[in-house]
Amino acid sequence: MAKKVKYYYDPESLAFRKLKTKKRKKIGYILLFLVSSALFGFLCFVLFMNVPFLETPKDKIQHREIENLKINYSIIKRKLDNIDEVLTAIEDRDNNLYRVYFNSAPITEQKRREGFIDAHRYKELEGFNNSDLVISTTKRVDELTKALVIQSKSLDEILRLAKSKDKLLSAIPAIQPVKNEDLKHMASGFGYRSDPFTKARKMHEGMDFTAPTGTPIYATGDGVVRKADNSLSGYGNHIEIEHGYGYLTLYAHLSSYKVRPGQRIKRGDVIGLVGSTGRSQAPHLHYEVHKDGKVVNPINFYYGNISAVEYVAISKIANQENQSLD
Structure with missing residues (x-):
């Protein structure tokens, strides 16, 4: 096929003359074509590599x-x-x-x-x-x-x-005073809680364990019964056990006693029954732990009869700021 020849009209000579393309311009066109082709090919490759439906x-x-x-x-x-x-x-x-x-x-x-x-x-x-x-x-x-x-x-x-330190270990309060199988639930923990009677926010110095009237209450450590009466206002029938080494535990709102003052008891002995005496809204045990005359959080003293998983669960419940029962 013969190459096309292009002409242009020359007004001076009033004649058509052959159009001559400069060699440098030809090379420029060729380079531009090659660059364009390379760029187009690269874009196609990138598209091919990133389109999901082309996955193998x-x-x-x-x-x-x-x-x-x-x-x-x-x-x-x-x-x-x-x-x-x-x-x-x-x-x-x-x-x-x-x-x-x-x-x-x-x-x-x-x-x-x-x-x-x-x-x-x-x-x-x-x-x-x-x-x-x-x-x-x-x-x-x-x-x-x-x-x-x-x-x-x-x-x-x-x-x-x-x-x-076997004696010390025996004396330290180390179990729950009410067994898990006897519990309805753990009603309130240690810390500031809503008072059930005044609705005011006040310090709750123990833990409340909700259980039916007559549920056994267990001594949490070895010791001597210091009190078994209702001499403390609001606590109703209550028991205090002196454990030695600066430890004392208190069990309140009992329906009845199973021990007497001066009696020596062992951890796990039944000392009384759950009730709702004194300043109480429902049958439950209010339990306190004292160390060197200061009240401390009982949650740290249940290592003797609950697992680590149970400890985590009861801690979450005890830390909720709800209403106490006394």
């Missing part, structure tokens, strides 16, 4: 595996949260109860939960699509493992101290 079967399988991995790690995270919650409760008992009893220095939060100094510890987990997720979960497992090891060693130390 292998890509789809890999995508499903990644999503399953994320779900599994989410489940692991929830389980780690539960473990962390129970461990925190045990650590709290360790520092604020066991170590206080044995005059042993508490373990700092920094020491319990500090991370690992080695910057290359998780190097082999880097460079993957979900490296951040895998590394953060692995770090969490390592930190919890370390905290569990520290807590285990701490409890070994407490056990050694306990063997030399």
Whole structure:
């Protein structure tokens, strides 16, 4: 096919002359075409790589595996949260109860939960699509493992101290005064609560355990019955037990007594029955723990007959600012 020849009209000579294209301009057109073609090809490639419907079967399988991995790690995270919650409760008992009893220095939060100094510890987990997720979960497992090891060693130390202080351990209030199977619910905890009669916000110096009239009440530690009467205003029939080592427990609103003043009792002995005497809205036991003349939160003294999970649950209920029953 013959190449087309282009002409232009020359007004001076009044004739058509052949149009000549400069060589440099031709090269420019060729370069522009090549650049445009390369850019168009690149855009097509990017579009091809990012359009979902162009996924290969292998890509789809890999995508499903990644999503399953994320779900599994989410489940692991929830389980780690539960473990962390129970461990925190045990650590709290360790520092604020066991170590206080044995005059042993508490373990700092920094020491319990500090991370690992080695910057290359998780190097082999880097460079993957979900490296951040895998590394953060692995770090969490390592930190919890370390905290569990520290807590285990701490409890070994407490056990050694306990063997030399059997009498102290027997005297410390260490169980619930009403068994879980006898409870309707734990009505109110230690702290500021709404007074059932005046509706004013006031300090509630114990814990209320709702149970039917006549439910057995148990001594929470070894000791001697100091009082079994109704001499304290508002408490109705009540019992005070002197445990020694600065500990005293009080059990109020009883329907009847099973002990007398001066009687020596053991932890777990039935000392009275639940009632609603005195300043009370319904049958329940009001229970207080005193240490060195000061009232303290009884929630820290149930390590003898409830698990760590039960301790977490009862703590949540006790910390709710509701209305007390007395």
